[in-house]
Amino acid sequence: MKENDEYRLLNLSYFASALLMPQLELASLRDLGAQFRTAKTAALFEVVSWLRLGTELAFFPEEHANRLLAGYLDEVMPPTPQAWRDLKGLLSEQVDVLNLLEARVGETLSVRGSSEQRFDNASAILPLFRSALLLGTRIATDSRARSFTLALGFLPDVPWKELILDCKIDPNQVALAEGVGAVDASPFVPELVYAGFFRALDHMDALRYVFEDCADRESLGYDVPRLRSRVLAIVGWRFHASGKRHRFIELVEKISVDMAAEMAARGEHGSPGSEAFRDRALYLMRYWNEEEEMIAHGVSASV
């Protein structure tokens, strides 16, 4: 083994225990209909993407990471050409990488020739990567956030409106839904979706926090925005606020109105709660979608 590989194996041990195995177990459940298969494929491909990025940064020892991938290749890669096409439709930011991986499945985690930018100082960025991986693991294993992901990205328009937007929500039930463990109920119980939405906001805020906190560190240079883009390309699809941003906004508006009504009933008209919630939730959406970068490149993303 190469120097430090023994220590880096611990990182791989964490990855296998906390992300790979739980995601494989989740994918083996028959709890979702056919229309959600793309979500399952994307969740497994997300695992591969983390492994690949971690290997590129030498967070994982390459030889052992490749061994791990080879062992589970059949289970984590899209199984059919159609699955690859669906995945490319969902992960439009990663099409180049997906094309390369599709052509070279099983060879290696280092997909040389991809259009992704390399890091200037991989060692210096490792603590940040580790934090991002921890948060990515938290997102991937969050059953409430998964309810929101499925509703936002995959529920047809009519049930989205009737089940999610038009229903009356008791906030205490949302808090209760958030507090229970993994549930067998349909992922589209409205309170679960709302709880998942708040969890999604929390995940988005967490990722923003760790990246913005490092943004001003000169020693890291462009590696911070570079890593941020790479990470968002991996996890962004879960709260696919770019493809379904109108739904995201609809939900924010509804909750904002409900919060304002509750506060008015309590006589708290001067409270900044509902307006502040709306503004900040939409800010997080724009951050998650990297819309500032889109605006800078002349693409409209007004809210």
Added chain:
Amino acid sequence: MDRPVHDLNAIKNACGSYALVSRHPETDTAVIFVHGFGGDSQATWLDFPSLIDSCSGEYPWWNTCDVFFYEYAGSRTIPIAVSAHKLLTFLRATFPEPDGSLFRFSATVPKLDGLFPSIPLRREGFKYKNLVLVGHSEGAVVIRRALIEEYKRIRDEGGLPNLRSFLTFEETQAARERIQREFLRDYPLFDAAVLLFAPAHLGATVTGWAGVLVSCLRVCSVLAPIFDGLKAYSAAYHDLKGGSPFLTQLRSDTEKFALDFPQPQAFKARSYFGEKDRIVCIGEYESDPPAVLVKNKGHLAVCKPSQSYKEPLKYVRYERERRVSAS
């Protein structure tokens, strides 16, 4: 910058928890973080794991620590005493002698069983010398309750020496110190330094949409002004009310044990509260050193270090040094 001093590993039998294992050969301290109401091992502490390594030049003390971010499930639905019992089980399995799986590739990967080297990175029987327990909000209560449970167990099994049986002052003083040293040698958990961020040991919590925010949002950097502005955070909404039977018992037990048996530092916790905290009642127990108020921080932000707020990295070290000097 060199590679980070710490590597990541999952913790056996503690789902959601993780550890940062130090490469430093003089590692002798375990720091265990326990999140609060609705929190988890990651979002409650956010940049802590990152800054421990990226600021290792400024805070080299962390290099000799293994750091555990413990997670317990159902913090809103399970009684605190149950969470505390689970924490105690974890503490017994970790300190002073941690599980060996922490120091090797220990993931269960059925298809590749035996293909990964399983050589431990620490010698067999490795033991920590020091323990620091760090809790946030409800996590503080969980820690205090776990200590009380363990103390009562030892007491009921006759493990506590009788410190009141000495007749003369000199005899008492000398013997007390000796006996307490022996007690801490046998039960080093009670020699832990305990640091509490925004502890809910005097009460907390809310309902309504504000309750949803508290329950679902752990990070709240972008959303923090909502928390600070909500008038809903009044005593009327508290679940963990000051004066609840649980908190009253906890306070009474902690203060009594700290008085009866002064040497164990674990009953004397240092609390840090954000001045903007509107969720918990600010204050400390009789036996605690005075609480510290942190400017411009709220309930959630007080325990999250950042590039512009590195004090939490210092606070943890201070508490450990305070404990060492007290010993």
